[in-house]
Amino acid sequence: MLAPEEQLRIIKSGVFEIKPEELLIKKLKRDEPLNIKLGVDPTAPDIHIGHAVPLRKLRAFQDLGHHVTLIIGDGTALIGDPSGRNSTRPQLTSEQVAANAQTYVNQAFKILDPEKTTLRHNSEWLLSMGLEDILKVTGLFTVARILERDDFSKRYNGNLPIGVHEFLYPIMQAYDSVMIKADVELGGTDQLFNLMAGRELMEKMGMEPQVCLTLPLLEGTDGVRKMSKSYGNYVGLTDEPADMFGKVMSIPDEIMVKYFRLASTLSVDEIDSIEAGLAAGELHPNKVKRQLAANIVAAYHGEEAAGAAEADFDRVFKNHDAPKDIPEFAADLTPNDEGKVYLAKLIADAGLAKSAGEARRLIDGGGVKVNGAAIPAKEYNVDPSMLAGAVLQVGKRKFVRLA
Amino acid sequence: MLAPEEQLRIIKSGVFEIKPEELLIKKLKRDEPLNIKLGVDPTAPDIHIGHAVPLRKLRAFQDLGHHVTLIIGDGTALIGDPSGRNSTRPQLTSEQVAANAQTYVNQAFKILDPEKTTLRHNSEWLLSMGLEDILKVTGLFTVARILERDDFSKRYNGNLPIGVHEFLYPIMQAYDSVMIKADVELGGTDQLFNLMAGRELMEKMGMEPQVCLTLPLLEGTDGVRKMSKSYGNYVGLTDEPADMFGKVMSIPDEIMVKYFRLASTLSVDEIDSIEAGLAAGELHPNKVKRQLAANIVAAYHGEEAAGAAEADFDRVFKNHDAPKDIPEFAADLTPNDEGKVYLAKLIADAGLAKSAGEARRLIDGGGVKVNGAAIPAKEYNVDPSMLAGAVLQVGKRKFVRLA
Numbered sequence: 001m002l003a004p005e006e007q008l009r010i011i012k013s014g015v016f017e018i019k020p021e022e023l024l025i026k027k028l029k030r031d032e033p034l035n036i037k038l039g040v041d042p043t044a045p046d047i048h049i050g051h052a053v054p055l056r057k058l059r060a061f062q063d064l065g066h067h068v069t070l071i072i073g074d075g076t077a078l079i080g081d082p083s084g085r086n087s088t089r090p091q092l093t094s095e096q097v098a099a100n101a102q103t104y105v106n107q108a109f110k111i112l113d114p115e116k117t118t119l120r121h122n123s124e125w126l127l128s129m130g131l132e133d134i135l136k137v138t139g140l141f142t143v144a145r146i147l148e149r150d151d152f153s154k155r156y157n158g159n160l161p162i163g164v165h166e167f168l169y170p171i172m173q174a175y176d177s178v179m180i181k182a183d184v185e186l187g188g189t190d191q192l193f194n195l196m197a198g199r200e201l202m203e204k205m206g207m208e209p210q211v212c213l214t215l216p217l218l219e220g221t222d223g224v225r226k227m228s229k230s231y232g233n234y235v236g237l238t239d240e241p242a243d244m245f246g247k248v249m250s251i252p253d254e255i256m257v258k259y260f261r262l263a264s265t266l267s268v269d270e271i272d273s274i275e276a277g278l279a280a281g282e283l284h285p286n287k288v289k290r291q292l293a294a295n296i297v298a299a300y301h302g303e304e305a306a307g308a309a310e311a312d313f314d315r316v317f318k319n320h321d322a323p324k325d326i327p328e329f330a331a332d333l334t335p336n337d338e339g340k341v342y343l344a345k346l347i348a349d350a351g352l353a354k355s356a357g358e359a360r361r362l363i364d365g366g367g368v369k370v371n372g373a374a375i376p377a378k379e380y381n382v383d384p385s386m387l388a389g390a391v392l393q394v395g396k397r398k399f400v401r402l403a
Numbered sequence: 404m405l406a407p408e409e410q411l412r413i414i415k416s417g418v419f420e421i422k423p424e425e426l427l428i429k430k431l432k433r434d435e436p437l438n439i440k441l442g443v444d445p446t447a448p449d450i451h452i453g454h455a456v457p458l459r460k461l462r463a464f465q466d467l468g469h470h471v472t473l474i475i476g477d478g479t480a481l482i483g484d485p486s487g488r489n490s491t492r493p494q495l496t497s498e499q500v501a502a503n504a505q506t507y508v509n510q511a512f513k514i515l516d517p518e519k520t521t522l523r524h525n526s527e528w529l530l531s532m533g534l535e536d537i538l539k540v541t542g543l544f545t546v547a548r549i550l551e552r553d554d555f556s557k558r559y560n561g562n563l564p565i566g567v568h569e570f571l572y573p574i575m576q577a578y579d580s581v582m583i584k585a586d587v588e589l590g591g592t593d594q595l596f597n598l599m600a601g602r603e604l605m606e607k608m609g610m611e612p613q614v615c616l617t618l619p620l621l622e623g624t625d626g627v628r629k630m631s632k633s634y635g636n637y638v639g640l641t642d643e644p645a646d647m648f649g650k651v652m653s654i655p656d657e658i659m660v661k662y663f664r665l666a667s668t669l670s671v672d673e674i675d676s677i678e679a680g681l682a683a684g685e686l687h688p689n690k691v692k693r694q695l696a697a698n699i700v701a702a703y704h705g706e707e708a709a710g711a712a713e714a715d716f717d718r719v720f721k722n723h724d725a726p727k728d729i730p731e732f733a734a735d736l737t738p739n740d741e742g743k744v745y746l747a748k749l750i751a752d753a754g755l756a757k758s759a760g761e762a763r764r765l766i767d768g769g770g771v772k773v774n775g776a777a778i779p780a781k782e783y784n785v786d787p788s789m790l791a792g793a794v795l796q797v798g799k800r801k802f803v804r805l806a
Contacts, residue, residue, distance in 0.1 A: 078538055131532050131575070132481055139568040143550070144559065146567060156547065164549060164570055165542040171567065172534070 001065045004028035010060060013268040014053075014261030016189050016214045019196070024211045027183050036061045037182035037210065039071045039122070039173050039194075040108075042100035043092060047107050048234040049296065050218040050227030053262045054186045055111040057215060061184075062116040069118045069180045070108065072101045075126030076173050107237045110300055122176050138171055140204045141197070146170060149193045170194045174201040182210040189214045218262050222385045223252035232383045239373075241301045245309035246372025248293035250390075253285040256292055264295045313372055316393070326391060329400040333384040340381035343368070352394040362394055369393040404468045407431035413463060416671040417456075417664030419592050419617045422599070427614045430586050439464045440585035440613065442474045442525070442576050442597075443511075445503035446495065450510050451637040452666045452699065453621040453630030457589045458514040459665065460618060464587075465519040472521045472583045473511065475504045478529030479576050510640045513703055525579050541574055543607045544600070549573060552596045573597050577604040585613040592617045621665050625788045626655035635786045642776075644704045648712035649775030651696035653793075656688040659695055667698045716775055719796070729794060732803040736787040743784035746771070755797040765797055772796040 001007070007028050011018075018024055027034055038054050058068045077097045092100075105119065129137075146167050147153055155162050170193060177185055177198035185195050195212035202209040217226040220233025227234045235247045251259060257278070260271045274291075277283035290310065298306035329350040333341055347359035347368065362368050364377040371390045375382065393399050404410070410431050414421075421427055430437055441457050461471045480500045495503075508522065532540075549570050550556055558565050573596060580588055580601035588598050598615035605612040620629040623636025630637045638650045654662060660681070663674045677694075680686035693713065701709035732753040736744055750762035750771065765771050767780040774793045778785065796802050 075534065078535055126534050129534050131478065131529050131537065131571075134534065134537060135481055135568040135571065138571070139566045141567045143546075143555075143565040143567055143570060144562070147546070152546075159547070162546040163542045164544045164546055164574065165538040167546065167567055167570065168534075168538065168541070 001031055004031075007064050010064060010268050011057075011213075013060075013271065014215065014258070015057070016216045017192070017212075019192075019199075019212045019214075021211075023209070024184065024213075027211065034061070034066045034183035035181060036066055036068045037071060037177060037180060037185040037198075038068065038187070039073050039076070039176055039185070040101075040104060041073045041077055042097055042104050043077060046229070046236055046238065047104060048227055048229065048236045049263045050220070050234065052107075052111060052237060053215050053218055054188070055108055056263065056265075057186055057213070059111050059113065062113045067116050067118070068112060069120055069182065070105075070112070071176050071180065072105065072119065072121045073173065073176075074098065074101055074121045075123040076169060076176075110237060120180060122173070122179075125179050126172055126175070134168070137175055137201070138168065140201060141171055143167070170197040171201070174198040177210050178202055178205055178207065181207065184211045184213055186213050186215065188217055190217070215262065216258075218258070219251075219255050221247050221250050222383070223255050224385070232379065232386055235296070237300055241297050241305040241309035242312045243369075243373040244297050244300070245293045245306070245313050246369070248296050249289055249313060250371045250373070251289070253289070256285065256289055259292055259296075264292060265299050266295060316372055316391075326399040326401045328403040329392075331387065331402045333387055333402070335384050336381070338381065339383070341384045341387060342380060343375065343382045343387075344380045346387075347392070347394060350392065350400045352392070352398045352400065359394075367395050404434055407434075410467050413467060413671050414460075414616075416463075416674065417618065417661070418460070419619045420595070420615075422595075422602075422615045422617075424614075426612070427587065427616075430614065437464070437469045437586035438584060439469055439471050440474060440580060440583060440588040440601075441471065441590070442476050442479070442579055442588070443504075443507060444476045444480055445500055445507050446480060449632070449639060449641065450507060451630055451632065451639045453623070453637065455510075455514060455640060456618050456621055456665045457591070458511055459668075460589055460616070462514050462516065465516045470519050470521070471515060472523055472585065473508075473515065474579050474583065475508065475522065475524045476576065476579075477501065477504055477524045478526040479572060479579075513640060523583060525576070525582075528582050529575055529578070537571070540578055540604070541571065543604060544574055546570070573600040574604070577601040580613050581605055581608055581610065584610065587614045587616055589616050589618065591620055593620070618665065619661075621661070622658055624650050624653050625786070626658050627788065635782065635789055638699070640703055644700045644708040644712035645715045646772075646776040647700050647703070648696045648709070648716050649772070651699055652692055652716060653774045653776070654692070656692070659688065659692055662695055662699075667695060668702050669698060719775055719794075729802040729804045731806040732795075734790065734805045736790055736805070738787050739784070741784065742786070744787045744790060745783060746778065746785045746790075747783045749790075750795070750797060753795065753803045755795070755801045755803065762797075770798050 004025055008025060011024075036058055038058055062068055074094070074097045077092055078094070101121070147156055149170065152162055173194050174197040178201055182198065185198055187195050192212065192214050195214065199209040199212055219225065220227035220231055221235065222231070222233045225231050225233060235244055239247070248259070257271070257275045260266055260274060264271070274283065274288060278285065278288060294306045294310055297309050331346055331350065335341055342356070344356040344359040344363065347353045347362070348356045353359035353362055359368070360380055363375050363380060366374050366377070368375045370386055370392055372393070387402050389402060391399060391401050407428055411428060414427070439461055441461055465471055477497070477500045480495055481497070504524070550559055552573065555565055576597050577600040581604055585601065588601055590598050595615065595617050598617065602612040602615055622628065623630035623634055624638065625634070625636045628634050628636060638647055642650070651662070660674070660678045663669055663677060667674070677686065677691060681688065681691060697709045697713055700712050734749055734753065738744055745759070747759040747762035747766065750756045750765070751759045756762040756765055762771070763783055766778050766783060769777045769780070771778045773789055773795055775796070790805050792805060794802060794804050
């Protein structure tokens with residue numbers, strides 16, 4: 001294994017916070033594989049490269065020789081993680097959870113090394129807990145401690161209901177850390193409370209506590225809001241190569257390095273050198289962004305597909321002849337009550353389809369692209385930020401630039 | 404069965420509150436035996452006539468033809484009822500709970516009609532609940548609703564810890580009402596929140612909710628504080644007949660009628676007539692109090708023992724010769740830091756024992772009485788209100804009146 005200091009340098013790349021760092025160093029100094037935990041709430045099956053940020057960091061730990069325990073929260077999913085929510089989540093059925101979990105795992109193993117991954121389902125220990133066991137564990141936390149949680153205190157002080165069952169969530173996922181004897185637990189910054197609860201419970205139960213490692217949320221392709229399916233600013237792990245390439249190419253230059261650190265397969269040294277090159281003006285941002293896009297496509301679809309996606313992108317966007325031919329269309333991007341623009345109607349207004357109905361069918365068939373990325377079926381309403389100044393393409397030949 | 408209105412009159416005697424009364428009338432009008440619930444937390448084995456107040460009311464329901472379900476809270480006792488507490492109760496072991504429960508049941512059947520009583524242990528359904536079941540039930544309550552509970556909100560606002568497991572208490576005992584399909588649940592006024600939670604849960608689970616019936620707390624023999632072993636102002640169900648008689652005779656006249664309503668076996672008509680007789684000055688308070696004392700002793704030890712206890716009491720106190728002979732002793736009744744007077748030293752100071760050590764041994768042997776009631780073994784420190792103006796007796800012949 002690499003020296004602890006060198007390991008720490010690699011681990012820290014892109015990380016928001018390590019609590020406490022000294023304990024991580026102490027653990028690394030033992031020169032034995034650590035057990036790195038990631039708990040996954042299988043509430044939504046499709047994952048995007050924002051969700052994949054902790055998976056990439058797990059992979060970095062694996063490449064350093066450590067072991068990963070991926071916990072599918074099929075037990076906790078019956079509660080629903082209240083993190084960052086201002087209302088109670090609908091409780092899922094076991095069938096929904098199982099289906100979501102399978103889809104998630106298939107996608108996660110595009111990133112993780114299966115040889116160094118143990119897959120566990122927390123239903124294994126949580127669903128066999130009886131009232132007595134639950135009382136023993138919940139008795140180790142106070143109501144005030146759980147109410148300190150940012151989202152809970154906001155809801156409590158705002159007179160929004162919190163179900164008593166939601167109080168059990170952070171405690172039960174903390175119990176996961178006890179069960180698998182985690183050395184480090186990873187999560188987004190919004191998971192810090194849950195991670196710290198795991199640390200606290202391990203200590204209260206007389207174990208060496210885990211180190212909590214949080215990763216920043218990845219901004220979506222708009223560079224402003226966090227990546228989310230509902231904002232339409234995401235790059236899905238199962239997106240087609242050309243879409244994926246086009247979407248990454250649409251991100252603002254300012255967040256390229258962050259994307260490299262959190263979403264690419266490049267080494268820390270390579271990223272450090274890119275960052276320095278950009279800062280010194282030695283590297284051209286557009287060239288760097290193409291490298292990023294190609295890397296991300298290759299990670300999920302292979303080198304060949306990445307090459308083809310890049311060529312496809314060039315044909316449409318880089319080819320200096322084509323853009324000149326694209327007519328401009330002064331689109332009305334005023335959002336509706338839900339903050340969206342009805343894209344189907346806009347397509348018809350721009351003369352790219354005979355009616356909004358036809359435009360909807362074209363969207364469903366994958367024939368509508370914005371900046372080279374296909375609009376998913378049924379997404380007839382999109383975020384205006386996606387459209388401003390973008391190239392709207394219908395079929396192979398019809399283009400307008402939205403002005 | 405009696406007419407609903409007549410039943411209601413009997414049920415209401417001595418009761419603090421019925422919520423809602425209209426629903427009780429509706430249930431009574433069905434002219435079928437109702438299922439009356441009392442949940443018992445077997446945390447302390449010995450019970451006194453204050454604890455027995457709801458048992459007496461259950462007996463009244465039984466005498467009207469209704470059925471009682473007595474729930475031994477051996478499941479909930481693993482949590483510990485937080486009612487009226489300002490700190491977390493220590494959690495009991497299953498063995499302690501089982502032993503306490505047996506002692507309680509033996510005493511409860513001195514009052515209840517076994518033919519009309521079903522004994523259930525809530526461990527039967529609570530301990531077989533898994534996480535999923537617990538989530539379903541706890542999800543029907545909000546954190547804010549449970550924090551409304553007087554004792555919880557006091558602790559929360561006073562920064563005193565509340566264990567998360569304590570939140571499960573009112574919910575789990577509410578679930579008892581669902582399991583046994585209670586029509587009415589009885590409890591002390593301090594149990595109103597728990598009772599209402601049962602009502603709420605039954606409604607949320609689509610059942611006809613129970614009626615909540617609360618009974619006032621019974622003052623102890625000092626007539627001021629609630630009856631409690633720790634205040635030394637209690638009449639235990641297993642007290643010897645003479646002690647029991649003497650203790651009841653020591654209560655202030657003002658609370659006699661309340662004792663009749665809550666602790667005697669007399670009918671509502673008899674009690675109404677006693678209350679009227681006292682108010683009109685037609686009955687002598689002392690004579691009435693003797694009737695009360697004799698009734699309570701007879702209820703637990705039989706008529707014969709009651710007669711003997713009364714004769715014993717007369718020999719010492721009523722005999723006009725004896726009191727004249729009793730010397731007065733100006734005792735120092737200044738309480739110590741714990742609000743108690745060290746009785747053993749007082750006995751020695753009064754010349755009734757050679758030393759505090761000897762006085763302690765006399766107390767342990769049952770040879771020390773205050774107003775005819777023996778001081779229990781090891782109770783060397785007593786409440787000053789018990790002693791002011793009282794006759795202190797050591798052995799058969801030594802008396803002083805404390806001035």
